[in-house]
Amino acid sequence: SVLNQEKGRIPKKEKPPFITFVLGGPGSGKGTQCAKIVENFGFTHLSAGDLLRNEISSNSENGAMILDTIREGKIVPSNVTVKLIQRAIESSDNDKFLIDGFPRTEENRRTYERIIGAEPNIVLFFDCPEDEMVKRVLSRNQGRVDDNKDTVRKRLEVFTSLNLPVINYYSQKGKLYKIRAVGTEDEIFEQVRPIFAAVESLLKLYDDSTRSNKDLLIFKVP
Numbered sequence: 303s304v305l306n307q308e309k310g311r312i313p314k315k316e317k318p319p320f321i322t323f324v325l326g327g328p329g330s331g332k333g334t335q336c337a338k339i340v341e342n343f344g345f346t347h348l349s350a351g352d353l354l355r356n357e358i359s360s361n362s363e364n365g366a367m368i369l370d371t372i373r374e375g376k377i378v379p380s381n382v383t384v385k386l387i388q389r390a391i392e393s394s395d396n397d398k399f400l401i402d403g404f405p406r407t408e409e410n411r412r413t414y415e416r417i418i419g420a421e422p423n424i425v426l427f428f429d430c431p432e433d434e435m436v437k438r439v440l441s442r443n444q445g446r447v448d449d450n451k452d453t454v455r456k457r458l459e460v461f462t463s464l465n466l467p468v469i470n471y472y473s474q475k476g477k478l479y480k481i482r483a484v485g486t487e488d489e490i491f492e493q494v495r496p497i498f499a500a501v502e503s504l505l506k507l508y509d510d511s512t513r514s515n516k517d518l519l520i521f522k523v524p
């Protein structure tokens with residue numbers, strides 16, 4: 303945006319976007335609940351896993367490496383994932399995003415902060431018992447190479463060792479909204495809805511003013 307100003311152009315986006323990170327173990331229902339948030343609150347859903355799977359199917363230079371990593375239940379190098387997210391945000395006209403399945407490691411988180419130069423406004427955590435997550439993943443039926451017993455077991459280990467520290471980090475920052483992710487999809491969404499209803503009314507307030515400082519957004523969710 304500094305470059306844009308030097309060239310005398312009007313920066314495309316004067317107001318910083320509203321960013322929600324959506325976290326939770328494999329099968330905790332992130333994608334399912336994101337679809338409901340999109341429908342009810344007009345967010346743009348960016349699934350890190352979907353962006354990576356698109357790279358595999360479009361035969362990009364990193365495709366083979368990404369496929370191997372996903373099959374092993376490991377985490378793709380952060381610069382690859384962050385660049386895909388950055389491209390998706392910049393090519394969108396929306397100013398509110400759900401970034402689903404990211405950051406999965408502290409290194410993911412720090413790389414995002416370094417490249418994007420911002421923190422998320424809020425973070426959702428879908429907290430689900432392991433046996434329920436395994437049951438859901440194994441009956442997902444989307445033809446995913448990682449939806450098998452072996453990979454899900456590895457993914458749960460990676461989740462506990464690498465993603466829980468990220469969740470604790472945002473909890474300490476007061477940005478974490480923990481959802482008890484058991485019950486029907488609709489029951490779970492009734493825990494999600496009040497959070498975004500509060501976000502919506504605050505965004506309306508700031509849309510009428512400058513919203514130049516995202517730190518002004520302090521959420522008190524009922």
Ligand SMILES: Nc1ncnc2c1ncn2[C@@H]1O[C@H](COP(=O)(O)OP(=O)(O)O)[C@@H](O)[C@H]1O
Pocket residue numbers: 326327328329330331332333334335438439441442443483484485486487490
């Ligand atoms: N509350 C729920 N109860 C039962 N099954 C669910 C629930 N929410 C999602 N599912 C199913 O579980 C699987 C995993 O959900 P998904 O949204 O893909 O989770 P994630 O993105 O966290 O891996 C999908 O097949 C989905 O239809």
Ligand SMILES: Nc1ccn([C@H]2C[C@H](O)[C@@H](COP(=O)(O)OP(=O)(O)O)O2)c(=O)n1
Pocket residue numbers: 326327328329332333349350351352354371372375376377378379383402403404405406410448457
């Ligand atoms: N930040 C991320 C997100 C996903 N990945 C890779 C590794 C993950 O096991 C797979 C699948 O992620 P995805 O979010 O689609 O998986 P779930 O919806 O949680 O089942 O993608 C990654 O390497 N880095």
Ligand SMILES: [Mg+2]
Pocket residue numbers: 332333349351403
């Ligand atoms: Mg998902």
